[in-house]
Amino acid sequence: METHCVNMELKYQNQVLKNGQDGQICNETSNEANIKREINVLETRNINLDRSVARLLAENEKLNKENEHLKQTYKDLSDSINQTSVQTKDHADSLIVQLNFTPYYLPKVRESALAKPHHVNAPSSSRNSKKKSYGSNDMAYNYYLEEAKKNTQDKNSNLKPREMPSAKTHHTPNACTPKPRSNNQTSRNCSAFKNCEKTLKSCAKSGSF
Known part of the structure; x- marks a missing residue:
């Protein structure tokens, strides 16, 4: 078991x-x-x-x-x-140089000729409101305008003796009376002066901007 x-x-x-x-x-x-x-x-x-x-x-x-x-x-x-x-x-x-160079190159002897004529002077109120740069451009414009006028006057004065007839060479009754200036020559001088003046005005306007 x-x-x-x-x-x-x-x-x-x-x-x-x-x-x-x-x-x-x-x-x-x-x-x-x-x-x-x-x-x-x-x-x-x-x-x-x-x-x-x-x-x-x-x-x-x-x-x-x-x-x-x-x-x-x-x-x-x-x-x-x-x-x-x-x-x-x-x-x-x-x-800036182009705008400011003009006063330095103008001769001193021409300072009296830089003033504008009385008929082209602007009123004082409008002149005071313009920029300073306009003054130099106006001065240059006046200077060159005066020079152009003088050159035109010189040319006219040089042309007068040539256009005046000689009293000794002519014995006609009209020999003592001077011939009038040629209309063509006068109109040519006036047109040249006007063109010069227009050119100066356009130069002044373009330089003022």
Whole structure:
């Protein structure tokens, strides 16, 4: 009887050991499957991360190119603005020199001839409202106008002896009376004077702006 009980106990222990081994094997198998599944998940995540990194690198390179293009554009624009500013300053300086050079080149002996005639003087109220640059242009206009008048008078005075007939060479009754000045010559002198005056007025107007 005791022997039978011992055998039954041994069989029971063997069965327990066998079941434990089977359970351990099942646990190991399930653990291995879980590990493989986790590895697959991690690999998938790594692939997605690699793709994201590649996309970010491409976008970063594109942004760098755009940034370089903008820098070059702004640099070209700045250079163009500086060049235009220098050209504008030079042009303004040349205009200032052109507006202010006239008083320095007029001879001092002609200062009395620079005043306008009474019939062309503007009212005092309007003269006070004009710019300072107009004064120099008016002075130049008056100076050259006086010179043109003097040149015309000199030409007329030089032409008078040639047009006067000689009383000694002619014995006709009309020899003592001088012939009148030729109308063609007078009209020619008047037209030359008017053209000179118009030219001076246009020069004064263009120089006043």
